[in-house]
Amino acid sequence: MNTIDKPIAARKxxxxxxxxxxxxxxxxxxxxxxxxxxxxxxxxxxxTGTQIEAxxxxxxxxxxxxxxxxxxxxxxxxxxxDVDILIFFWDPFEPMxxxxxxxxxxxxxxxxxxPVACNASTADMMIHSTLMSQSFAREVPDYQGYLAAxxxxxxx
Ligand SMILES: O=C(CO)COP(=O)(O)O
Numbered sequence: 001m002n003t004i005d006k007p008i009a010a011r012k013x014x015x016x017x018x019x020x021x022x023x024x025x026x027x028x029x030x031x032x033x034x035x036x037x038x039x040x041x042x043x044x045x046x047x048t049g050t051q052i053e054a055x056x057x058x059x060x061x062x063x064x065x066x067x068x069x070x071x072x073x074x075x076x077x078x079x080x081x082d083v084d085i086l087i088f089f090w091d092p093f094e095p096m097x098x099x100x101x102x103x104x105x106x107x108x109x110x111x112x113x114x115p116v117a118c119n120a121s122t123a124d125m126m127i128h129s130t131l132m133s134q135s136f137a138r139e140v141p142d143y144q145g146y147l148a149a150x151x152x153x154x155x156x
Contacts, residue, residue, distance in 0.1 A: 003139040012084040016044040022089035045070035071101035075108040
């Protein structure tokens with residue numbers, strides 16, 4: 001797969017998601033890092049976003065709840081370039097009815113090369129990165145090239 005450069009802007013769109021057993025952990029993490037998070041734009045799946053907003057007072061754009069399609073909505077936004085960072089405290093101890101959606105979300109985040117944190121220590125390292133406050137280069141799949149090659153518009 002060929003890639004192109006697509007920078008992530010200084011003001012980032014940060015997706016926040018947690019399974020039920022990890023929600024308190026994510027809320028505590030958001031509270032701890034409120035000073036940085038307030039400088040960015042937050043979105044999240046339905047229940048997670050609602051609880052973070054209620055608990056911290058920070059505005060969070062709320063998608064559908066995960067089991068009702070929220071993970072898939074988030075995946076679509078990542079494909080469209082509308083999400084820059086994913087912080088997803090998924091539960092390693094409980095199977096979920098929507099496990100295929102969870103896997104799909106993590107896969108699409110890998111495809112589009114966005115930073116992903118699945119636990120507090122990774123999220124801590126991410127939030128303390130100097131790149132949080134500046135634009136940085138990121139390689140993404142060359143979708144137009146991929147499509148053109150598949151539809152026979154270019155020969156390789
Ligand atoms: O299930 C989720 C992620 O897979 C999160 O959904 P809620 O934020 O609605 O609980």
